[in-house]
Amino acid sequence: MEVVVNMTSPTKIAYARKHGYEFRGHILEQKPNEHPAWGKLALLLEILPKVDRLLWIDADSFVTNPEIALEQIPYIDGLTASRDWGIDSTLLDFSSAGMILTPKALPLIEAASRKTHWANCPLWDQNGLREAAREFKNLLHILPRRTLNAVPQALHPFAIEPWQKGDFLCHLTFTSNEERKKFLDHFFRDWAQ
Secondary structure, three states, rough: OOOHHHHHHHHHHHHHHHHOOOOOOOOOOOOOOHHHHHHHHHHHHHHHHHOOOOEEOOEEEEEEEOOOOOHHOOOOOOEOOOOOOOOOOOOOOOEEEEEEEHHHHHHHHHHOOHHHOOOOOOOHHHHHHHHHHHOOHHHEEEEHHHHHHOOOOOOOOOHHHHHHHOOOOEOOOOOOHHHHHHHHHHHHHHHHO
């Protein structure tokens, strides 16, 4: 994952500089009986009380259109995310790979962090957040897939509403780091031309 992080982080850093946002990169650590992604919830609980608004972008997502300012993305005072990319996702199935959060989302994040049965199960933090969101629907706003969770068809031919040129973020989900690196190498080579 380190190679992927090294390739995606510069897009986030450049985006933050362009718009005058503060950027913080975090590597989530492995703990016994807990997937590193579960650590996202503890990190959100630490950061959210200190900010007015937070844009969370997972390591396997990167900025592909830095012209889209955070203010241009419709969000609520709470947690805003995009619908998940899969064909079987319902209207309430959202992705935690890209989110806009405000401190008002803290009760939802706290509730999710107590759903520890997801700490070492696939979709970790995302499933914890989805389960907690049932209790806090008033703190949740779900956007179309391509807003914060655009998945390229090159990696997932059956992705619903796949990533397109001009989308804000590209999410390289549910694939190996080798495939992510191959996609990024190709993307950045084409982008430079």
